[in-house]
Amino acid sequence: MKVSESTRGVLYILxxxxxxxxxxxxxxxxxxxxxxxxxxxxxxxxSGLFFAGYWLMRRTFFPANHAREAPVERCDLPWMAGSALFGSILATITLMVSLQYTPAATAAVLLGFEAVATTLVATLIFHEQVGNRIWLALACITASCAVLTWDPTSPFGFSLGALGIILTCFFWGADTNISRHVSGKDPIQLVSVKGISGGITLTVIALILGQPYPEPPLILAGMVVGILGFGGIMTVCFLKSLRVLGASRAGALFSTNPIFGVIVSLLIFRELPEPGFIIAFFFMGVGTWLLVSEKHSHLHTHEPLRHSHRHTHDDLHHDDHIHGPEAPPVDKNGFHSHPHWHKQEEHEHPHRPDLHHRHKH
Structure with a gap:
């Protein structure tokens, strides 16, 4: 049974x-x-070194697989630089500092606020369309985070560590919206460039600050965590989802990450949740359900467009373009990548703000 692109996008983001x-x-x-x-x-x-090695190996020994993804072009570099600045450097430094002052389970739930931050940036700056259902969901997530950030013993009434994690979410929200402009390109290449550029910059900052490097086993452990969960496999999955779901929907579904974070936190640290944790987790769960179950359909117009990305020809947008002799063959699942044109078209079907539905409403 063939999995639809929409379902594939949901699985990638989960x-x-x-x-x-x-x-x-x-x-x-x-x-x-x-x-x-x-x-x-x-x-x-x-993550940068690991996926750079993988990219070189794929290019050298598996050229057919390598050609299935659209390569990064010069016009993509400003977007990649912005993604590295907000996602790799500003967000990660802020998170690492904030985690030192925040219980692990609390931090895991607070990171769900990224859905709110991503949607605010998507709607206010990039004008991505969302409906009342999504705003209600984001209100629930915001309420959850407000419960967790409240600290009556703090001079400001809020935990500074928790507020730092909220700031991290806004940095990642900017990163997600910037990344959507290059989400159609090869995710392995994107992660390689972002990881290495961000890693070099962060290394220079660490040396300037005089922060020491640990023993080799701890260095390896830090790099493995990066390969799995920060700039690595997580980001590859996120980018593949982003091209299908759009920034606000991908960010919304990504807000399920506290469920996994809380489970792992309890297993590692054996911490009992704070008194407000259950209430916050309930609001987070309601908000996540509202986001996951959201549907959107209306008559819309596609303007003429030329771009390059991995695609198949049995969807509603790639069944009529012409292939020249330079177009690569499709793989066993019917996918390939090459520059192509979309003519103007008007139709109606359920959709999300993916590569072909970033239209005005």
């Missing part, structure tokens, strides 16, 4: 949520022996 949710408490565990900026550099350097 996999990304699993890897990220599991990696956050592991990063907190490593922070007991590794300085925060040093750990941030290891996370991204590990």
């Amino acid at each position: 996999a990304a949520a699993f890897f990220f949710g599991s990696a956050a408490p592991l990063a907190k565990l490593l922070l007991t022996n590794i300085a925060p900026v040093t750990l941030a550099s290891l996370l991204y350097m590990g």
Whole structure:
């Protein structure tokens, strides 16, 4: 049975949520022996080097597989630079510092606020359309985070560590919306460039701050966590989902990551949840359900468009374009990648703001 692109996108984002949710408490565990900026550099350097090696191996020994994804072009570089700045550098440094002052289970749920941050950036800056159902869901998630950030003993009434994680979510929300502009390109190449560039920058910052590097086993552990949950497999899955679901929907489904983070946190740290945790987790669950079950359909117009990305020809958008002799053959699942044109078209069907539905409403 062939899996639809929409279903495939949901599965990819749930996999990304699993890897990220599991990696956050592991990063907190490593922070007991590794300085925060040093750990941030290891996370991204590990993912960058691993996937750069994979990209070179695929290009050398499996050229047919390599050609199925659209390569990065010069016009993509500004978007990639912005993604590295907000996602690899600013967000990771802020998170590593904040995790030192926040219980692991609480941090795991707070990271669900990324759905709110991503949607706010998507609607206010990139004008992505969302409905009342999504805003209600985001209100539930915001309520959940407000319960967890409240700290009557703090001079400001809120835990600074928790507020740092909220700021991290806004950085990642910006990263997600920037990344959607290159989500149609080869995710392995994107993760390689983002990881290495972010890792080098973070290494320089760590050295300037005088933060030491630990023993080789801990260096390896930090890099493995990065390969799995920060710049690595998680990001590859996220980018593949982003091209299908759009920024706000992908960010919304990604908000399920606290479920995995809480489970791993309880297994590692044996921490009993704070009094407000159950209430916060309930609001987070309601918000996530509203987001996952959202549907959207209306008559819409596609403007003429030329782009390059991995696609198949049995959908509603790639069944009529012409192939020249330079177009690569399709794989066993009917996919290939090459530059192609879309003519203007008007139709109605259920859709999300993917590569072909970033239209105005």
